[in-house]
Amino acid sequence: xxxxxxxxxxxxxxxxxxxxxxxxxxxxxxxxxxxxxxxxxxxxxxxxxxxxxxxxxxxxxxxxxxxxxxxxxxxxxxxxxxxxxxxxxxxxxxxxxxxxxxxxxxxxxxxxxxxxxxxxxxxxxxxxxxxxxxxxxxxxxxxxxxxxxxx
Numbered sequence: 077x078x079x080x081x082x083x084x085x086x087x088x089x090x091x092x093x094x095x096x097x098x099x100x101x102x103x104x105x106x107x108x109x110x111x112x113x114x115x116x117x118x119x120x121x122x123x124x125x126x127x128x129x130x131x132x133x134x135x136x137x138x139x140x141x142x143x144x145x146x147x148x149x150x151x152x153x154x155x156x157x158x159x160x161x162x163x164x165x166x167x168x169x170x171x172x173x174x175x176x177x178x179x180x181x182x183x184x185x186x187x188x189x190x191x192x193x194x195x196x197x198x199x200x201x202x203x204x205x206x207x208x209x210x211x212x213x214x215x216x217x218x219x220x221x222x223x224x225x226x227x
Contacts, residue, residue, distance in 0.1 A: 160226075
């Protein structure tokens with residue numbers, strides 16, 4: 077992205093790192109926790125149009141913290157976040173790529189979730205063994221819902 081603004085937002089108790097690209101034309105590139113999205117802004121000129129570009133908003137985001145400065149989660153929150161893979165957004169399960177008892181590695185695709193007509197790959201947060209699977213293909217899920225548990 078050329079020019080970006082960085083935000084840390086919390087929705088329903090879950091905090092996301094968000095980078096927003098140049099909002100002077102649409103679509104805008106937005107990165108939410110490392111996942112790229114193209115977002116249409118109503119009434120904004122398209123990237124290919126030659127209309128005048130509106131002024132940038134007057135507000136400024138809070139400065140982005142370095143990883144070392146971020147608050148450390150409590151031990152119970154850390155273990156829950158590493159042991160339970162939760163839906164980052166509401167949607168429909170397209171595919172479950174693992175079975176109970178499977179060994180997984182950090183970053184391995186374990187579930188594919190469709191949300192807003194986009195497929196989102198949900199990856200394992202750590203190495204481990206799948207102890208429980210709470211969803212199957214075609215299930216509808218809510219934000220924060222447990223998908224898979226690791227041991």
